[in-house]
Amino acid sequence: MECKIALIPGDGIGPEIVREAKKVLDRTAEIYGHTFHYETLLMGGCSIDAYGEPLTEETLAKAKASDAVLLGAVGGNVGNSRWYDVAPNLRPEAGLLKIRKGLGLFANIRPAMLYDELKAACPLKESIIGDGFDMVIMRELTGGLYFGEHKTEEIDGIRKSTDVLVYDENEIRRIAIKAFDIAMKRRKVVTSVDKANVLDSSRLWRAVVNEVAKDYPEVTLNHMLVDNCAMQLVMNPGQFDVILTENMFGDILSDEASMITGSIGMLSSASLGAGKLGLYEPSHGSAPDIAGKDIANPIATILSAAMLLRYSFDLDREADAIEAAVAKVLKDGYRTGDIMSDGCTKVGTTAMGDRITENLV
Ligand code: IPM
Ligand code: MG
Secondary structure, X not given: OEEEEEEEEEOOOHHHHHHHHHHHHHHHHHHHOOEEEEEEOOOOHHHHHHHOOOOOHHHHHHHHOOOEEEEEEOOOOOOOHXXXXXXXXXXXXXXXXXXXXXXXXXXXXXXXXXXXXXHHHOOOOHHHHOOOOEEEEEEEOOOHHHOOOEEEEEEOOEEEEEEOOOOOHHHHHHHHHHHHHHHHOOOOEEXXXXXXXXXXXXXXXXXXXXHHHOOOOOOEEEEEEHHHHHHHHHHOHHHOOEEEEOHHHHHHHXXXXXXXXXXXXXXXXXXXXXXXXXXXXXXXOOOHHHOOOOOOOOHHHHHHHHHHHHHHHOOHHHHHHHHHHHHHHHHOOEEOHHHOOOOOEEOOHHHHHHHHHHOOO
């Protein structure tokens, strides 16, 4: 198979983790006889430095013209005035929101599972971990608070800010369908998370999810309030199969879910739309404080590359191979600092990428 992959290394640790993921993709292509053509694009702070904006129309067009996009991370220290003392729509993160919206990627899939080998790195008690957990967070990605009107004004000397939370039923329906579809391939349980005791948008969310559920009689649907869900994630994570939720709740809950897998450095993600083009990125940020030190964990990005092969190219065998190589390396006791535990071998970013590449079969 011949495909065009856009690489967006971004800022902070982005370039080093994308470099490792590319190494893994190249070896996979070699083993399975594919040709991946890469084009490296600028987004985030590095694009601000080069073009004065976080994502140019030309770059967006190039991403659109590719078959899949692999992203590292964007953003830097808020103290970096070159990137942050500017209008909100010119900051590094705005590039990320623009590419998600521009490519129509409304469905963000974030799988969170606990590898047996990482139980020691999981901050939860053994009695809570039990047999571990394996869940997928399906986060709505192009609506809600993130994309409603944002404004700050001064009225009679009082500063006032507004952020609008809007969802229409079609936006809710299409993400709900994605969640039920994925549940059908898993343990067939969807937990839809909202704040229906307070928000109108959540009440509509609940009603539409109930309508969609009628087409999936085999799937068990539960509704859960977001505050309760935050608690349940650390009290009984094993109960979740697919968590379906809106943009902001999904942002927060996926960080929580990633932490109980042992480290935020383990959580991959896929952002999908109606077609095959997807954007794949680790769920973590650009960690500017550890950038360039060869200590960042590249696994979330490498697992995102596996998702890229699976969802954009239907290369399930190849994706399985990458996931198996990651599991093998963890089993062999190699750890980056964030997931290090007693008796394991500590390695850096490059060595972790090398170990995974060597274990690909
Ligand atoms: C994420 C990130 C982004 C988000 C930021 C960087 C805008 O936290 O992908 O979860 O809030 O969506
Ligand atoms: Mg986030």
